[in-house]
Amino acid sequence: MARTVDGLSTHTACPAGRLRQAGDVVTDGSHQFTTLGASHLTALAVFLILCWPLVVLGRRQRVTGDDLRFRRAFAVAIPLFTIPMQALQFTPSEWDLDTSLPLQICDFAWVVAVYALWTGRRWAASVNWLWGTTLTLQGMITPDLGSGWAEPRFWMFWGMHALIVWSAIYLVWGLRITPRWRDYRLTVALTTLWAAAAMTFNAIVGTNYGYLNGKPHRASVLDALPAWPTYVVIEVLVVSAVWALMTWLWVRRPQPPVAP
Template sequence: MWADESTRFTTFGPVHLTMLLIFLVVCVPLVWCGRRQRGTGREVWFSRAFALVIPLVTVPMQILQFTPSEWDLDTSLPLQICDFAWVLGCYALWSRKRWAAGVNWLWGLTLTLQGMLTPDLASGWAEPRFAMFWAMHWLIVWSAVYLVWGLGIVPGWREFRIAVALTSTWAIAVMVFNAIVGTNYGYLNGKPNNASVLDYLGPWPSYVVLEVGIVIGVWALMVAACVARSRSAAARSRSAGSGDDGVLAARPAGD
């Protein structure tokens, strides 16, 4: 192992809280930067530079998991939802397409954020897997925050339907893979070792069904709030003759 017991990760311990604090602090300038750049030439350059940063960080870390010292069939394969989310986040930043930004936002602010709050993380802060976990999760949510709250690419019901379809396809495929190979990617075939919100949802498979229902319900509320906020902002903008109004004033995107 790369670290001794003194560096073990503890949920909501000092290291965990520090990681969450760093995440929150960086969200603020990202939103500010996005609003300042919205509709200008700088938006394209910054978004695409941000898009390039994500694979530059995540790809070497995922390659590391295939090295002999790090390989583990239960964790090394890129089959977690976050392994797909970082790719989607990169594409959303590069293209600024509404469907990609919307799905990335729904994934990031629920599934990825939940993983940050209750991580099943055995690695300590001095280990490569620790850096990989936090860098990947941070970048996914940061990209979502920048695109939606910064650039104003607001998701709607189309993005909601796409998110449900993509997530359902991933869940079914990974659950079948888990059953065949004996792994537990996505915790679809068993609960994580550490405490998580899944502990309150009953045994398998009932917790999977309830989790799906809760996630879809939360997504629906998030999108409903965005749609209502965008319509209200658009109405106020028309009456005031202004083209911008607040956090979720929807803007054209490259669909």
């Protein structure tokens, strides 16, 4: 899995990162990636172009009630892409203990997205929404990605991230399966559980999944925060506040009874 910046907050990776090292240089090209380079901007453009059609489709389906077939086709499409790409990371040529294990928040987010699409359950759609439109999206804007478009990791990264956010946008903005306060609390609890497990694993094995045990090796907004572990505490507080605001914005609006 690609080294990217997302996860617990603005810069907890999905997938894993490693600790900052001297001499890390990345240039844009078919095998290397530069933030805001040609491949980055192209990927973002494709992602953005497809967002609005999904919203329009979801709104139309909410009126007609014929969303089930598309939702389930979308749900099947996600693992058909992510599982083979993740399996590739376990091959000898791609294996890296720091990045290959499915321990990032996005590795769990795509599973939640599949369940949300298949069932239409509000709690799953809400967790996917809060994770996807903050942590996953931030990873797309400021990726800690070293692989260019000719590398499988590039497609793994952008495919997984885009599918997660697209599903969140479709379910919430399109079908209006929106979060409630209990869904907010569940998201915070699940994220806390993941962070505790990831930090423990990192401490034992010496990895840095989620950038929870050290800042990214590339420049990031975490550089403006204090050293570990203070920046992790700040991340938790900021993300929890943002999620609360996002939930409140939906709770205060009249909502159709579209999901349990």
